[in-house]
Amino acid sequence: MTTDTRTDSLDQAELGELVESSLVDLGATVHAALAVIGDELGLYATLDETGPLTTAELAERTGTAERYVREWLRSQAAGGYVTYDPETERYSLTPEQAHLLADEDSPVFMPGAFQLVGSVAKIAPDLQEAFRTGEGIGWHEHDEDVFHGTERFFGPSYGAFLLDWIGALDGIEPRLKSGGRIVDVGCGHGAPTIRIANAYPNSTVVGIDYHDDSISVARERAASAGVADRVSFEVATAREYDGADYDLVTMFNCYHDMGDPVGVAAHVRETIQPEESWMIVEPYANDRVEENLTPFGRLGYAISTLACTPNSLSQDVGYALGAQAGEDKTREVVTEGGFTRFRRAAETPTSLVFEAKP
Numbered sequence: 001m002t003t004d005t006r007t008d009s010l011d012q013a014e015l016g017e018l019v020e021s022s023l024v025d026l027g028a029t030v031h032a033a034l035a036v037i038g039d040e041l042g043l044y045a046t047l048d049e050t051g052p053l054t055t056a057e058l059a060e061r062t063g064t065a066e067r068y069v070r071e072w073l074r075s076q077a078a079g080g081y082v083t084y085d086p087e088t089e090r091y092s093l094t095p096e097q098a099h100l101l102a103d104e105d106s107p108v109f110m111p112g113a114f115q116l117v118g119s120v121a122k123i124a125p126d127l128q129e130a131f132r133t134g135e136g137i138g139w140h141e142h143d144e145d146v147f148h149g150t151e152r153f154f155g156p157s158y159g160a161f162l163l164d165w166i167g168a169l170d171g172i173e174p175r176l177k178s179g180g181r182i183v184d185v186g187c188g189h190g191a192p193t194i195r196i197a198n199a200y201p202n203s204t205v206v207g208i209d210y211h212d213d214s215i216s217v218a219r220e221r222a223a224s225a226g227v228a229d230r231v232s233f234e235v236a237t238a239r240e241y242d243g244a245d246y247d248l249v250t251m252f253n254c255y256h257d258m259g260d261p262v263g264v265a266a267h268v269r270e271t272i273q274p275e276e277s278w279m280i281v282e283p284y285a286n287d288r289v290e291e292n293l294t295p296f297g298r299l300g301y302a303i304s305t306l307a308c309t310p311n312s313l314s315q316d317v318g319y320a321l322g323a324q325a326g327e328d329k330t331r332e333v334v335t336e337g338g339f340t341r342f343r344r345a346a347e348t349p350t351s352l353v354f355e356a357k358p
């Protein structure tokens with residue numbers, strides 16, 4: 001087909017919409033780096049604390065150069081992340097913008113997410129090669145910001161929902177209140193692990209991850225949170241961690257990352273008490289591809305392409321479940337590993353919480 005023939009048959013309205021959405025995406029792509037700068041230099045936090053500021057006032061209060069801050073503020077305002085008042089030439093955050101950008105405990109705190117998406121994309125040259133060879137890329141091969149961004153992205157939602165999720169499991173909460181034994185597998189920097197230890201001081205928690213650097217950070221986090229007496233962290237894979245007769249096994253946003261999810265399920269079954277629960281928290285997803293073609297599904301499939309699928313392919317079996325597997329597929333894998341009971345115990349707009357029992 002010649003260029004002319006191709007151009008003649010184009011639907012101009014549809015093309016216009018595609019160009020428009022590309023413009024939004026182009027702005028969003030560069031916004032990720034600028035959001036991280038705003039977070040790390042305290043630009044959002046200062047706007048939140050002090051209220052409407054001129055570019056010079058914000059620069060002075062944050063010890064930054066006015067000319068950079070001026071350009072940054074204009075791009076933030078164009079994206080709707082900061083509010084500009086043309087009368088006073090001052091910039092500010094609405095309460096909603098502040099909740100999203102300056103409140104690290106908010107369940108919708110986004111700078112950590114921008115840190116994650118900006119840094120995970122740095123793997124693109126290696127990934128391009130992996131597309132040709134089919135080889136995997138391990139989680140540990142990513143930029144360090146991926147681990148910190150993951151912790152800050154997921155942490156606030158665990159703070160907001162973790163206790164509800166545990167409360168939705170069958171009979172687990174009283175056991176943890178009186179003193180139970182929990183293993184959190186694929187714990188990363190320990191964001192969920194430490195929150196469980198905080199909530200159930202009579203219980204003991206072991207965090208497991210194959211990535212030794214993440215385990216070192218998790219140990220530091222537990223010490224600063226004052227829970228090191230009841231949390232320990234060990235380097236191990238999900239298929240081989242030690243221990244038996246756990247009251248609760250948890251996996252937060254990592255089951256789909258495992259190379260051998262069936263083998264992992266079989267190992268969990270060996271380490272859990274017969275009537276107790278395995279809680280699997282996964283990114284929200286529907287069962288059919290066409291039902292996941294949404295903004296959240298797009299993010300899930302993209303991060304899955306960049307990190308989750310390559311990690312699974314880098315490990316033994318290389319099952320590559322993907323971050324948008326959905327309930328039916330997850331049930332299939334878990335039951336293949338020997339669990340007989342599986343149900344959706346809870347959900348949020350971004351998470352599915354499954355409970356499996358032997």
Ligand SMILES: C[S@@+](CC[C@H](N)C(=O)[O-])C[C@H]1O[C@@H](n2cnc3c(N)ncnc32)[C@H](O)[C@@H]1O
Pocket residue numbers: 139140150151154155185186187188189190191192208209210211214236237238239251252253254257258259311315
């Ligand atoms: C997306 S991160 C989630 C970390 C943590 N659960 C959280 O929610 O903050 C996935 C984690 O799974 C770990 N992981 C991947 N494959 C693993 C395996 N086979 N065994 C143990 N951990 C694994 C990675 O090292 C990484 O820390």
